[in-house]
Amino acid sequence: MIALYTWKTPNGKKPAIMLEELGVSYHIHPVDIGKDEQFSKEFLRISPNNKIPGMIDNDPNTGMPVVLFESGAILTYLAEKYEKFLPTNGASRYKTMEWLYWQVGGLGPMLGQLGYYAVRAPEKLPQPIDRFTKEADRLLGVLDKHLQENEYLAGGLYTIADIATYPWVEAATTFLSAPLQESLSTKNSLKRWIGLISERPAVKKGMAILT
Numbered sequence: 001m002i003a004l005y006t007w008k009t010p011n012g013k014k015p016a017i018m019l020e021e022l023g024v025s026y027h028i029h030p031v032d033i034g035k036d037e038q039f040s041k042e043f044l045r046i047s048p049n050n051k052i053p054g055m056i057d058n059d060p061n062t063g064m065p066v067v068l069f070e071s072g073a074i075l076t077y078l079a080e081k082y083e084k085f086l087p088t089n090g091a092s093r094y095k096t097m098e099w100l101y102w103q104v105g106g107l108g109p110m111l112g113q114l115g116y117y118a119v120r121a122p123e124k125l126p127q128p129i130d131r132f133t134k135e136a137d138r139l140l141g142v143l144d145k146h147l148q149e150n151e152y153l154a155g156g157l158y159t160i161a162d163i164a165t166y167p168w169v170e171a172a173t174t175f176l177s178a179p180l181q182e183s184l185s186t187k188n189s190l191k192r193w194i195g196l197i198s199e200r201p202a203v204k205k206g207m208a209i210l211t
């Protein structure tokens with residue numbers, strides 16, 4: 001069975017959504033990052049970067065467990081193993097990769113910094129809050145523009161790029177930042193996509209882990 005080491009944060013919800021979409025049975029091992037459990041010896045053996053999510057797939061068919069950290073790698077592994085949500089070849093495969101890397105390397109880190117400075121930091125410093133709000137809004141604008149001409153991130157197909165991006169967009173437009181919530185009202189294509197993704201039963205289940 002797949003063991004998912006995770007917590008109820010945007011990065012932690014991505015593999016849970018994927019496993020729900022695949023209908024694969026899995027067991028959640030909570031790693032409470034509010035209590036520094038990501039620094040435990042057991043977890044560091046799975047994720048040496050001390051960040052959730054991590055995953056162990058004890059698949060008897062492969063002979064040895066597959067141990068992974070980094071949500072993009074976990075999503076890609078699961079997509080290739082179960083042959084779903086990542087086209088095996090052609091332009092749409094690389095469009096999926098393009099938006100997956102955009103999320104993991106751009107949207108996620110910027111929103112993560114915004115979350116720190118605007119929500120968690122004891123002192124609210126205007127300069128970093130302003131910088132990361134503007135950058136997050138720019139990235140959401142890029143997404144909105146792309147979605148004007150594309151139903152999903154990779155075009156006509158729902159893929160791991162959508163699965164990776166949705167939990168961060170949901171956080172950005174709910175609790176992370178009031179200015180981002182306001183600017184969503186002008187981003188109609190992004191709103192359409194949010195509606196489309198949020199209605200999926202697997203997304204509802206994956207978003208609700210550990211609540």
Ligand SMILES: N[C@@H](CCC(=O)N[C@@H](CS)C(=O)NCC(=O)O)C(=O)O
Pocket residue numbers: 009010011012033038050051052053069070071072104108112
């Ligand atoms: N690039 C990583 C980012 C993971 C990440 O930032 N996880 C956060 C929670 S959303 C975490 O574990 N933070 C704990 C820490 O920094 O100590 C991924 O996509 O898996």
